Amino acid sequence: MKKGYISCVTLSLFALLPLCFVSGYADAQTFTEDVWIYDEGLKEAGGNVAADKLGNTYITVSKPLDDHDLIIKYNPSGSIKWTKPYSGELNGLAVGASDNVYVIGNSFNGSDDDCDITKYHKSKGRTIWQRRYDGGNDDTCNNIATDSNGYVYVAGTHFLNDTAHTNLLIKYDSQGNVVCSNTANTCGATPVACGALDIAVDGGNIYLYSTGTRQIVKYDEFCQFVTYWFTPPYIQDIAANEAGQENVYAVASSTGASGNYDYLLVKYDSSGNETCRATYDGGARDTARSVVEDGMGNAYVTGSSWNGSNDDILTVKYDSSCYEVWQSPLTWYGGAVDLVNGIDVDDNANIYITGLTYKDIFDLNYDAVTIKFSPDNSVCDNEGPFDDPTCNDNLDNDCDGDIDEADMDCQEMINCSNFTTSEECRIYPECRWNKKKGCLDR
Numbered sequence: 001m002k003k004g005y006i007s008c009v010t011l012s013l014f015a016l017l018p019l020c021f022v023s024g025y026a027d028a029q030t031f032t033e034d035v036w037i038y039d040e041g042l043k044e045a046g047g048n049v050a051a052d053k054l055g056n057t058y059i060t061v062s063k064p065l066d067d068h069d070l071i072i073k074y075n076p077s078g079s080i081k082w083t084k085p086y087s088g089e090l091n092g093l094a095v096g097a098s099d100n101v102y103v104i105g106n107s108f109n110g111s112d113d114d115c116d117i118t119k120y121h122k123s124k125g126r127t128i129w130q131r132r133y134d135g136g137n138d139d140t141c142n143n144i145a146t147d148s149n150g151y152v153y154v155a156g157t158h159f160l161n162d163t164a165h166t167n168l169l170i171k172y173d174s175q176g177n178v179v180c181s182n183t184a185n186t187c188g189a190t191p192v193a194c195g196a197l198d199i200a201v202d203g204g205n206i207y208l209y210s211t212g213t214r215q216i217v218k219y220d221e222f223c224q225f226v227t228y229w230f231t232p233p234y235i236q237d238i239a240a241n242e243a244g245q246e247n248v249y250a251v252a253s254s255t256g257a258s259g260n261y262d263y264l265l266v267k268y269d270s271s272g273n274e275t276c277r278a279t280y281d282g283g284a285r286d287t288a289r290s291v292v293e294d295g296m297g298n299a300y301v302t303g304s305s306w307n308g309s310n311d312d313i314l315t316v317k318y319d320s321s322c323y324e325v326w327q328s329p330l331t332w333y334g335g336a337v338d339l340v341n342g343i344d345v346d347d348n349a350n351i352y353i354t355g356l357t358y359k360d361i362f363d364l365n366y367d368a369v370t371i372k373f374s375p376d377n378s379v380c381d382n383e384g385p386f387d388d389p390t391c392n393d394n395l396d397n398d399c400d401g402d403i404d405e406a407d408m409d410c411q412e413m414i415n416c417s418n419f420t421t422s423e424e425c426r427i428y429p430e431c432r433w434n435k436k437k438g439c440l441d442r
Helices: 405-410
Strands: 002-012 016-026 031-038 045-051 057-062 068-074 080-087 090-095 101-108 113-120 127-133 139-146 152-159 165-172 178-182 195-201 206-211 215-219 225-230 235-240 247-255 261-269 274-280 286-293 299-306 311-318 324-327 338-345 351-357 367-375 431-434 438-441
Touching (some): 113 152, 299 338
Parallel strands (some): 002 031, 090 139, 139 195
Antiparallel strands (some): 068 080, 235 247
């Protein structure tokens, strides 16, 4: 059965401008779409994106014409809650188990580069702690991941000397203490010439994507090497199921039959055996950039696709067997080229994407763009082979017998018991702090 893909877009800069459109797609749940653009008038590009349990969104913004990058927190409606300048270049961002924010970057200590990690408080962006890792030579951070137990994982490159370098893995606890690390040669190459571009965790195992040798390297929870396997070329990102299903996803841009790039998604088990793969060919140049897994076995791949005149952002969802479930409409947000850098998905199946957009092809500047796809549970497809478990027919969330606007408000209610400190609790008017019982509903 063929259904229409319905997407309602809200473009947000200083005003809200609604825009809706429909494109045909088979057996897909519908999504609403919000677009938030950050523009200082120069060059700003969204780099990394992560969402917390309350639907807030955090992005890093690269500012090559300035002396600092930027961290932005949006509320679920796309209003900016706070911004935080970061001295230097931001290389990664993740939200921890308590919804606080971690970022990584690099700094010079006077003789070599070090890998820096900073933890910020979720409510105001206050710095909680900062740590610097110095392995004796140059150490660079490239990506970061967190798990539900409060641990933080950093992947990067450790230089043994001026010509040899290997993978860097560091595991921190939530207080900033190093739990374990590994800079041993796991590249399988002499001279050593690799480095970890990306990282993913699956509830015990740690996976690094190692450039140079094109390997996914597996470590146990104590940062000890387990195994590795080779991947297709041009891997851009990896993802895993943090709940412990021990599946690893990798995305790349592969050359298709027409000679143009196509999206390539490859799924592995935890031993490196390929279990399925999928490609997306839009007929021209399709360049995959990032992947995320939603905890239910679905993978979301985002990148750019050529529309005949320029590149636009395109996201494709695959089920656990690598079958395509839906794709976003091919839309340009700024009027010309749109490029993507990161993707995340939250527990409510909202999808978050960040990148950059040009207003026109002659503009030398570009803006940071963040896109949010939200499931429209008022329209559910229970007839096709790709039924989405997040599509909930029971929409009477406040149990009053009617499906109405109050049900949507109910979905955004604050759960005060999630807050463990008086500082967090007192931020929200819905909550009150009790010294004996903790954070309670008013």
